[in-house]
Every structure is written in structure tokens, then in C-alpha cells.
Amino acid sequence: MVKLDVVRSANSALVQSQPLVAVFFGGTGGIGSYTLRALATAEAQNGGKGVRAYVVGRKAESAERILSECRDICPEGQFKFVQAGDLSLIQVVDQVCAEILELEEKEGQDARIDYLMLSQGGSIFLPRKETKEGIDVTMSLMYYSRMRIIMRLLPLLLKSNLPPRVVSVYAAGMEAKLFPEDLSLRDLKHFSYSQARSHMVYMHTLFMEALAEQNASKVGLVHIFPGLVLGPAFSSPELPAWFRFMWRFVFVPLFGRFVTVPTEESGARMLSLASPRYAPQAATDGDIKKSEELATGTNGTPGSGVYALDSQCESSIKTKAYEKFNKDEMRKKVYDHTISAFEVAAQGGVFTE
Template sequence: MVKLNLVRSSNAELVTQPLVAVFVGGTSNIGAHTIQCLARTHGKTGKGLRAYIVGRNTKAAETVIAECQNSCPTGQFLFLRADDLALMKDVDTTCAELIKTEEKEASAKGQIPRIDILVMSQAIFKPWDPRKETSEGLDTFMSLLFYSRARFTTRLLPLLLSSTLPAHVISVFGPGRDASFFPDDLSLRSSDNYGFMSSGSHAAYLKTFYWEYLAAKYQGKLSLCHYFPGLVLSDGFDDPTLPWWFRTIFKYGTPIIKLAPSTLPGEESGERTLFNASKRFPPRSVDGKASIASAGGMGIAESSDGIMGGGAYRVNYNGGQVAIGKQYKKMREDGWLDKAVQHTHKAWEDIEKTGHFSG
């Protein structure tokens, strides 16, 4: 476990240079806590902060921005509204708008357009629902957890690769969810295969392999973390659209739930999420030698493919590593890294050409 004092000192190092950060799903819960943490850490003494919040809820975004502006009066906080981030066409539209806005803002300040930190937490939480397909043919839950986030990352590469940090990509969900796997039904179209656990599992497998692919392709330029945040209690658990029994469990069980080590207060959750942009998680080095000393007392993390400082990380709520399962050895031998990448790109290509993916 990485102690909280090390997390905070590492986060403080981030703001010793100008930063451009993007928070997809940043209007609530973990995304909001993370941008608020960055704003507080920057405060009045940081070297410059421009942050973009992407989401659907304009009112919630205004509240988050007001709180950030209060903590960081010199910071610039911009909201980009998106309709449905489970749709690749909406992701593309949002990315195009973001790139255009960043080019304009950077030019006005004599800066190079860039993104130093990309945090993605867009999701829905309705584990009892059946498979719900988007108009583009993807499962909504899996799309938000994987396809949408991978698409954001690749579409924003021109800005990410311009970062001098280098750039850090943080996807918040659950790398350890990878259990069941249906190799002949990656999209989980069969009702026999689909469920909350299996959809989360497939999203985790696909992300592990896709993050490894990007880390190897953009050595020295891109660090990618799949981060499990633990449980962060919020008003969202009292959403009236949730079943009464679920709301009752959280209402009366909260005192006990709070005792679990992986249940984090909102503020600490934001701090630990931002920590994924630290020197503990560097991009894969071009020469294959990670600079272990650069991470100080934290140590360099091991990538999911077993390379120290390999650029693609599975991170636990406490900053430790989420171990890779034994099944990955056989999956790698069977070429599943390439298959996962091909599946992802095929989905995007079909949606671009016909508006629909049926694979």
C-alpha cells in the first residue's frame, strides 16, 4: 500500500509545472473528486492549470467548476457537454470539439496544445439490467467501460503525445474483474453469456490488452492505468431509479460498509485517483530500462505484461498492483492481445462505415 502522505507529496509535484487535464465523467463522484483534488493541490501557487470536464449534466458541472474555481482561482475550468458517451459518434464529436477548444486556448496563451492527464470514469451502474444495445450495436455498459474510453484515448492522441510530462491516461473501473471469458462472443450478444459480472470481465480483459498495445506503440510517451477505486459512497446510491432493496442496503448498511479497507472517503478517492499520474507509473522506456530511482520511495510499478515500468498498469485502490491472473499466460500464447486489438478496431471501423457493429 502506498501511504497517503506519499500520495499527497507526489500529487504536489504534478503542479510544479503547467498542466492540461481532461476529466470524462467529471461531473460526479470519483471524476468530480479527482478534479477537485487537482484544483486544491494547485491552489494559488501552482504553475498553471487548464481543465476540461466532459459530461451530460450542465448543472452538476457548474457546481464542480465553482468549487474548483474557489480552490484554484487562477485555474481555467471548461465544460464540454456530451449527449451519450456510449456512442462512438458522440465520442468523436466531443473529441473534435475538445481538440479545437484546446488549440484555441493554447494558442491564445502562446502554448503548445496538449493533454497531460486524461481521467475517464463514465459509466452506468445497474447490475440487474439485461443487455442494452446502443444504436451502434455495442452493449451500453461495455461501451462506457471500454470502447468509449479506448476511443477517447486514441482520438485524443495528437494532444496526449504533445505532453511533456509525459501523458497519463487513467481509466477508473476494475482491472481485477477479469474472470469469465467467452472467446467466441466478445460482445456478449448471447443472453446465456451476458450479465453484470461477465460484461465487466470482458471490459477488463479488453482494456488490459489494449492498454498494453498502446503502451508498446507509444514508448516514452504514454502511461496508461486501469484503476480500481474501491467503494466511494455517494448520493448516487440513493438514486430513486435504483431498486428499493438496494437503496435500503446502503442506507442502513453504510456504517458497516465504511469499515471496509477498500471503502474510501471522497476526498481520499480523488487523491488516490490522481496519484495514477505519478512517477510510479511511467511510460514504457524506449531502451527497456525503467528509471527505478525516479519514483523515489514509491518504487516503479510493474506493467500487466510483467515489465517493470512497462507503461500499462493495473492499479488497486491503495496504489498497489492488481495481480494478473494465471489465465493470461495461455491467452497470450493464443494471441489474444492482437485479437483484442483487432476486435476493437473492427468495431470502430464498422461503426464509421455503416453506423453499426454486429461482431
């Protein structure tokens, strides 16, 4: 377990290192907003060098609430809202990313992203439902849209002076069954929420590894299970009624305070993933001296650049789950499948693979 004082000193060192540019997809609520608040607080409390943060979401009212809170905490910071449509659509993702690229280009030499958080889409237990682009809504919000964002914003991440970081908040470590011939889970006999979650976790690891191998070796890529963090996601009307009932009247009163991660701690932990402990592969190559200070990556090596973490920010990769198949072949399969979904959606088609 990474102790909280280590988390806090990592955040203090981060904000003192240089001015930061951060982007929060899903920052209008829940864990994204707690992380944004942690950044504003770390900046204000530690004499940070400055921050420019973009918050992406659908609801302007929620955005205004969190942005004004951050401006109160850290008046020198720049906090901007980028309004998005439905991010389960790849074409919408592309429009939003184009807007962020344009906004940052106006900063001239300073244009970059140092920290990118992906936490859009809180609803779980939904039945399979396809977007007009042919991808299941939940799988798109929590996997496809996120990988598309990384690819689209990679030029800005590569301009960072820090080893930049991408943090995708979902369900790392929850690999179970995989249907390699039905990655999209189109066969309804294969589909359940937990099965979809398993696919999205495998696909996170394999796609991120493929990106790191190709052109993102200078970016630390993190997928984390945040633990149970109470927030709007658990009262969403999209959730099945039985879940909302059990959650509100049974789970939270009986077990809530024993098993949940406080929102302030959650935000601080997510921000601390920008620390050198989760460095990109290119920043650690051959550095055996530092291996004790580095988290273990998804390939079992300290500092490999792609990390699957538990709520305590420690590696949770289920190595044995990946031994059931040829990992190199599966990585290529997942990569090709995902790129093909992007190409079809970008051309206005319906993905059917």
C-alpha cells in the same frame, strides 16, 4: 499500499513541475469530480504553476457546481465545461473529442493533454441493452468509449512535456471468465453484469497493451479499481431496487465507514497516478536503477507502461488469468474486435461481431 503522504507529495510535485492540462470524462460527478477537486486543491495549496481543465459530462448543472467549487479553491485556474451527449455512442465520443482538439488547438504551441481521466458511467447491474451502434451500453461506457477517447486524444497526449497519463477508473484486477468467441457477450446465456465486468477488465489490459506497443509507448496507461467511494452512482434510479435498498439500509449503515474510501482520498489517489511511479514504457526503458520506484506493469515488469491497480494504487494484475490463453493472440483479437466496432460505428452502422 501507497501511503497517503506519498500520494500528497506526488501531487504537490506534479503541480509544481509545470502548468497542467487535464481532461475529465465523467468529471461532472463522483470520482471524476473528486479528482478534479484534488487537482484544484493541490494547485492552490502548493503554489502550482497553473491549470487548464476540461470537464466532460451531460449535466450542465452538475458541471457548474463542481466548476464553481474549483474556481473558489483555485481562482487562477481555468476550468471549462464541455457538454456531451450520451457517451455510450462512439459517434458522440468522436464529436466531443473533436471539440476538445479544437479548443486546445486555439492554445497554439501550448496545446496538449498531460492527464486524461476516464470515469464515465456509474450504473452497474444493468441487463444487456444495445446502443443503436450495436454495443452493450454498460460495456461501451466503461470500455469501448474509453478506448476510443484515448485513440482520438492521443495526438494531444503526445504533445505533453511530461510523461502524460491516462487513468481509466473501473474494476482492474477483477478478471474472471472470458468468452473469446463472444467478446461482446451477445449470447444472453453468457451475459451477466459480473461477466461483462470480467470482459471489460481483460479488454482494458489487452487493448492498452496493444496501444502501448503501437503508438502510445510515451503515455502511461492506468486502469484502476478505486475501492468503494460513496457518491451519486449508488443512488442512481437505473440501479435495481434491491441493490439500492440493501445499499442504503444495510450496507452503508453497518459497514460503510470501514470499507469505503473517503472522497478526498479517492481524488488525491487518482491524481497521484500522474506520478513517475506509473511512467510510460518509453520513459523507463532500460532504467534498471529506478525499478524499485516503479509500479509493476501488466506484463509483470516494473515500469512497463500499462498498469492495473487496486484501490491502494498497487498492482493488482491477475497474471494467472492471462496464462489460460495465448496472450499475444488474445491481445490481437481484442484489438481487432475493438477497432472493428469503432469503424462500424463511425460509419453509422450497427456492430454485430
